[in-house]
Amino acid sequence: MSNKAKNTDRDLLEGTVIRSTGSWYDIKTADGKIYKGRLRGKFKLQGIKATNPIAVGDQISFYMENEVENTVVINQIEERKNYIIRQSTHKKGHMHVIAANIDLAVLIATLNMPRTSTGFIDRFLVSCESFHIPACIIFNKADLLEESQKDTLHDIMGMYQHLGYTAFSISALHDDHIDKISQLLQGKTTLIAGHSGVGKSTLINRLVPNAEQRTAEVSTFANKGVHTTTYAEMFNMDEHSFLIDTPGIKEFGILGLEEYEIAYFFPEIRAKSADCKYYDCTHTHEPGCAIIDAINNGEIAYSRYRSYLSILENEDNRR
Ligand SMILES: Nc1nc2c(ncn2[C@@H]2O[C@H](COP(=O)(O)OP(=O)(O)O)[C@@H](O)[C@H]2O)c(=O)[nH]1
Numbered sequence: 001m002s003n004k005a006k007n008t009d010r011d012l013l014e015g016t017v018i019r020s021t022g023s024w025y026d027i028k029t030a031d032g033k034i035y036k037g038r039l040r041g042k043f044k045l046q047g048i049k050a051t052n053p054i055a056v057g058d059q060i061s062f063y064m065e066n067e068v069e070n071t072v073v074i075n076q077i078e079e080r081k082n083y084i085i086r087q088s089t090h091k092k093g094h095m096h097v098i099a100a101n102i103d104l105a106v107l108i109a110t111l112n113m114p115r116t117s118t119g120f121i122d123r124f125l126v127s128c129e130s131f132h133i134p135a136c137i138i139f140n141k142a143d144l145l146e147e148s149q150k151d152t153l154h155d156i157m158g159m160y161q162h163l164g165y166t167a168f169s170i171s172a173l174h175d176d177h178i179d180k181i182s183q184l185l186q187g188k189t190t191l192i193a194g195h196s197g198v199g200k201s202t203l204i205n206r207l208v209p210n211a212e213q214r215t216a217e218v219s220t221f222a223n224k225g226v227h228t229t230t231y232a233e234m235f236n237m238d239e240h241s242f243l244i245d246t247p248g249i250k251e252f253g254i255l256g257l258e259e260y261e262i263a264y265f266f267p268e269i270r271a272k273s274a275d276c277k278y279y280d281c282t283h284t285h286e287p288g289c290a291i292i293d294a295i296n297n298g299e300i301a302y303s304r305y306r307s308y309l310s311i312l313e314n315e316d317n318r319r
């Protein structure tokens, strides 16, 4: 991933990419200065075929190009600790790197306005498992829940907590439980994901008062959110805590996983699969499958198994 330095004779500065708008990158140095940077010439990364060579969260070195306009040239990218990608919507077989060097990925989910399905939550958790990024779910808009929905939410949260995932219920608009969230994010670089309209910008505005993120009215038509921002962007919550907003990102890639790997990224399936009769059990039809037994006796949630099958069957999500 790391690129060879091209201009070792120049004075190099170091910084973090905090925003990317196509060919220009906003770069922030440790002392808080912001530069506009770009790549010069060919800049290929090894490994993945990506449409964007540099993403928010990348640590880079750069040199001044134009002191008056404060533009710089990116010289080198530090090796990434991890990254999260999705399929490119423009170029088949290519990836788009959403963000790099993440300590925690938070999915903001809502039961309604708009609805986040457990299928979507599970895909998010599987991709985080596959990228080796700890994941957490924040259920927002607690204030909108009717009594019966509160029970549903309680059950869903219980299911994920039982699997080892941190899950919270908050109301970002009414400040409920925001301090718990800021404690959780302390000292970390956190990716904030979720459908458009779930309250990502609202939460970021609460956590970073000067972020001035535009928030959108959720259009009532079909409960679909309207998105206002398009580019991933990093904010300082405090000196050591960073938030990355990922607007308009519908789905993370679940890439190149083999069948056994998909099962591996479901912790409860991983834990039980050693009890299956066949070592290469796909947990779909095999006799003596411990997973199917566990679903029948209620040890594994059916919604999780359904998500497993949907990831297994959907060719698009495995490439
Ligand atoms: N009732 C309620 N509305 C919320 C809450 N959080 C956000 N919203 C509203 O939901 C809409 C979408 O929020 P926004 O932050 O723009 O969502 P984003 O697309 O995920 O960034 C806005 O009208 C917010 O005011 C909440 O906790 N309760």
Ligand SMILES: [Mg+2]
Pocket (backbone or CB within 6 Å): 200, 201, 202, 214, 215, 216, 228, 229, 247
């Ligand atoms: Mg937003």
Ligand SMILES: [Zn+2]
Pocket (backbone or CB within 6 Å): 273, 276, 277, 281, 282, 283, 284, 286, 288, 289, 290, 291, 292
């Ligand atoms: Zn099995």
